[in-house]
Amino acid sequence: MPTARRLAHEFLHRRGLTTIFGNPGSNELPFLAELPEDFRYVLGLHEGAVVGMADGYAQVTGRPVLVNLHAAAGSGNAMGALTNAVYSRSPLVLTAGQQVRAAIGMEAMLANVDATQLTRPLVGWAGEPSCAADVPRSLAQAVFEAELHRRPSYLSVPYDDWAAELGPNAAVTLDREVRRGLSPSAAQLDDLAASVAAAKNPALVLGGDLDALGLFDRAVALAEHLGAATWVAPSPHRLPFPNRHPLFRGVLPAGIAPISAALTGHDLVLVLGAPVFRYHQHVPGAYLPDGTRLVQVTDDFGAATRAPMGEALVADPAPVLEALLAKVPARTSEDGYVANPEPRTGETALHPEQVFAALRDTQAGDTRYVVESTSTNAAWWRQLDLRREGSYFFPAAGGLGFGLPAAVGVAMGSPERPVVGVIGDGSANYGITALWTAAHYRVPVTFVILRNGVYGALRWFGELLGTPDVPGTEIPGLDFTAIAAGYGVEATTVTDEDHLRTQLKTTPDGPRLLQVDTEPTTP
Numbered sequence: 041m042p043t044a045r046r047l048a049h050e051f052l053h054r055r056g057l058t059t060i061f062g063n064p065g066s067n068e069l070p071f072l073a074e075l076p077e078d079f080r081y082v083l084g085l086h087e088g089a090v091v092g093m094a095d096g097y098a099q100v101t102g103r104p105v106l107v108n109l110h111a112a113a114g115s116g117n118a119m120g121a122l123t124n125a126v127y128s129r130s131p132l133v134l135t136a137g138q139q140v141r142a143a144i145g146m147e148a149m150l151a152n153v154d155a156t157q158l159t160r161p162l163v164g165w166a167g168e169p170s171c172a173a174d175v176p177r178s179l180a181q182a183v184f185e186a187e188l189h190r191r192p193s194y195l196s197v198p199y200d201d202w203a204a205e206l207g208p209n210a211a212v213t214l215d216r217e218v219r220r221g222l223s224p225s226a227a228q229l230d231d232l233a234a235s236v237a238a239a240k241n242p243a244l245v246l247g248g249d250l251d252a253l254g255l256f257d258r259a260v261a262l263a264e265h266l267g268a269a270t271w272v273a274p275s276p277h278r279l280p281f282p283n284r285h286p287l288f289r290g291v292l293p294a295g296i297a298p299i300s301a302a303l304t305g306h307d308l309v310l311v312l313g314a315p316v317f318r319y320h321q322h323v324p325g326a327y328l329p330d331g332t333r334l335v336q337v338t339d340d341f342g343a344a345t346r347a348p349m350g351e352a353l354v355a356d357p358a359p360v361l362e363a364l365l366a367k368v369p370a371r372t373s374e375d376g377y378v379a380n381p382e383p384r385t386g387e388t389a390l391h392p393e394q395v396f397a398a399l400r401d402t403q404a405g406d407t408r409y410v411v412e413s414t415s416t417n418a419a420w421w422r423q424l425d426l427r428r429e430g431s432y433f434f435p436a437a438g439g440l441g442f443g444l445p446a447a448v449g450v451a452m453g454s455p456e457r458p459v460v461g462v463i464g465d466g467s468a469n470y471g472i473t474a475l476w477t478a479a480h481y482r483v484p485v486t487f488v489i490l491r492n493g494v495y496g497a498l499r500w501f502g503e504l505l506g507t508p509d510v511p512g513t514e515i516p517g518l519d520f521t522a523i524a525a526g527y528g529v530e531a532t533t534v535t536d537e538d539h540l541r542t543q544l545k546t547t548p549d550g551p552r553l554l555q556v557d558t559e560p561t562t563p
């Protein structure tokens with residue numbers, strides 16, 4: 041009779057979950073034994089880096105990804121990275137080893153006490169099978185939950201279950217298929233199309249979900265069809281629209297009053313594939329300008345139910361975009377991409393805009409950027425010219441430690457497109473161990489570290505909050521070339537803009553790190 045381990049491996053193989061991102065403890069070894077030949081285990085040296093890599097890999101492949109963590113200590117280390125994966129809606133299947141069944145209650149070493157409670161505030165589903173015979177079904181549920189809700193799931197399995205021999209019923213799970221189809225009714229589509237057609241000055245607010253769902257080009261088609269002013273929803277973790285497009289009006293500011301001001305004059309605001317809204321700095325005001333109607337279209341039930349204002353249609357955005365393109369009469373649009381402004385220049389070091397202009401001028405048009413530099417967003421959108429789907433990834437919950445690992449995960453999941461990580465010297469420390477994984481697996485990725493010696497975003501927040509003199513915002517003396525060398529990654533300190541451009545024009549066959557001294561700026 042087959043063991044729980046063999047059935048689990050077979051199920052994972054059939055569902056294509058054959059790449060495992062992990063960091064093992066003794067509890068996990070019985071699951072990892074006898075892995076089939078076509079499985080690939082990617083080792084990360086800290087569970088935060090493991091989940092960050094898996095998040096990047098899942099976002100760029102669009103498929104569920106298996107993560108294997110050590111019990112409570114390992115799962116606890118992963119919580120920060122997990123917050124990002126929840127808000128990027130990455131279908132991660134987190135598995136963790138539990139002590140043997142007889143040792144859990146006595147809390148023997150490595151017992152994961154109340155295992156499903158630790159991650160429950162974040163994941164969409166958490167479980168621990170009631171017996172070894174339920175392991176294959178529980179694993180299938182964890183995979184289907186993550187895939188259908190696009191939200192991480194968590195499964196804890198006592199390690200003596202894996203060797204248990206199971207009866208014929210356990211194998212039936214392997215044949216299961218679970219599919220989704222959330223299309224709105226014809227009446228709902230007609231009603232929405234009529235509202236858009238009747239609007240005098242409609243505006244679009246597009247969310248990262250559209251890029252994650254492969255709708256980048258259809259979003260551009262819809263904006264051009266409607267001739268509508270188009271914003272990207274605040275705090276974007278993906279870019280759903282070309283940022284130099286003539287209809288692009290910018291990334292909405294993450295404050296209540298500023299968003300209301302930006303949308304003034306639009307009688308209909310259509311929010312597609314985004315929460316309403318991911319505010320950040322608290323700037324109170326009216327949620328919407330007078331006379332503006334907001335309609336949100338999302339397949340994220342929670343995003344629809346928790347919004348503070350407007351209407352929501354819970355549906356897959358794809359059929360809604362197609363219906364609007366088919367049913368709403370075309371309007372005139374604007375042509376010609378907008379030119380980039382001259383980059384600002386630094387005095388004592390490079391301005392971030394000079395770094396970003398160098399990236400724009402030297403990197404291929406299909407480059408994927410993984411960005412975690414929290415005070416340079418305005419500079420970034422002023423200088424970059426991103427026109428392809430899947431070009432931009434940012435920590436979706438603002439949890440630092442995403443950038444370096446996710447750049448590795450994106451590069452492993454999408455070897456056909458170049459990948460550049462643009463990481464602040466503060467952020468880099470939270471996921472720094474991913475450098476070892478990049479070196480160990482020879483992952484072709486460029487890390488650009490912006491070394492400004494401060495937590496720049498916190499200084500800006502200090503001014504905003506009237507607390508400018510707080511401690512803990514200076515980080516002088518970091519040398520990422522020495523750190524990178526210690527992890528096996530080739531590294532260079534860039535001395536000036538010409539040196540940076542020369543370096544960027546070379547193509548690495550493995551990981552490399554460029555340390556660039558920059559002047560602090562504001563978001």
Ligand SMILES: Cc1ncc(Cn2c(C)c(CCOP(=O)(O)OP(=O)(O)O)sc2=O)c(N)n1
Binds near residue numbers: 414464465466467498
């Ligand atoms: C895990 C974690 N810890 C702390 C923070 C707080 N934090 C911190 C510490 C920031 C400073 C990042 O500094 P940086 O050098 O990476 O980038 P800038 O200098 O451009 O801000 S921004 C921010 O929200 C966080 N977001 N996530």
